[in-house]
Amino acid sequence: DAGVIQSPRHEVTEMGQEVTLRCKPISGHDYLFWYRQTMMRGLELLIYFNNNVPIDDSGMPEDRFSAKMPNASFSTLKIQPSEPRDSAVYFCAGAGVYPGELFFGEGSRLTVL
Amino acid sequence: KQEVTQIPAALSVPEGENLVLNCSFTDSAIYNLQWFRQDPGKGLTSLLLIQSSQREQTSGRLNASLDKSSGRSTLYIAASQPGDSATYLCAAEYGNKLVFGAGTILRVKS
Numbered sequence: 454d455a456g457v458i459q460s461p462r463h464e465v466t467e468m469g470q471e472v473t474l475r476c477k478p479i480s481g482h483d484y485l486f487w488y489r490q491t492m493m494r495g496l497e498l499l500i501y502f503n504n505n506v507p508i509d510d511s512g513m514p515e516d517r518f519s520a521k522m523p524n525a526s527f528s529t530l531k532i533q534p535s536e537p538r539d540s541a542v543y544f545c546a547g548a549g550v551y552p553g554e555l556f557f558g559e560g561s562r563l564t565v566l
Numbered sequence: 567k568q569e570v571t572q573i574p575a576a577l578s579v580p581e582g583e584n585l586v587l588n589c590s591f592t593d594s595a596i597y598n599l600q601w602f603r604q605d606p607g608k609g610l611t612s613l614l615l616i617q618s619s620q621r622e623q624t625s626g627r628l629n630a631s632l633d634k635s636s637g638r639s640t641l642y643i644a645a646s647q648p649g650d651s652a653t654y655l656c657a658a659e660y661g662n663k664l665v666f667g668a669g670t671i672l673r674v675k676s
Contacts, residue, residue, distance in 0.1 A: 457609075495666055495667075495668050495669070496655070496657075496666040498663050498664065509662060509663070544609055544610070546609075546610075552597040552598055552659045552661060553598075553615070554600070554612050554615050555600070555610075555612060555664065556612065557602075557609035557610040557611070558609050559607075559608055559609045560608070560609050562607075
């Protein structure tokens with residue numbers, strides 16, 4: 454298996470622009486997580502899905518953030534409009550069972566100018 | 567509030583040395599405790615997962631222990647190698663979320 458695949462790996466955009474981050478989880482993993490990592494706050498859970506249904510979105514910072522999982526093999530995290538404080542590395546992770554071992558993608562590094 | 571603390575924040579050791587990384591958590595009602603490795607610019611790789619009913623787990627040169635009553639876990643790395651240089655993060659699982667520590671940056675000098 455190719456593991457969790459995220460795109461783009463790097464994104465540089467200007468304040469106010471829409472940003473869409475994508476994730477393809479490992480086949481058979483019914484749980485999908487979006488995390489954000491910054492130097493100041495470390496790793497924070499934004500939202501997680503089970504069988505494509507959002508279970509906990511309490512970590513989503515603002516209404517500017519939204520996430521979808523239209524099917525078992527694809528998820529998006531969208532920021533509209535983006536702000537400089539959204540600059541971070543965004544990770545997608547999956548798990549076959551939860552609580553259980555998490556498998557992370559390589560992340561999408563977002564820079565908002 | 568559920569918090570995870572890792573000590574030390576950074577560690578530099580010569581190759582071949584045995585070392586211990588520490589992790590403490592404020593709420594002992596954990597489902598499991600996980601240790602991850604993160605290389606620069608990369609995602610997290612799961613190293614060891616200890617269920618709440620277990621005391622330790624081993625994988626190669628790595629051994630992780632868990633003491634729920636004291637709210638502590640340790641990661642022991644035997645005979646360290648330059649390739650072990652990375653950031654090591656522990657995370658406590660509380661059923662509905664994984665709470666991460668800030669990590670220990672390890673550098674093993676050849």
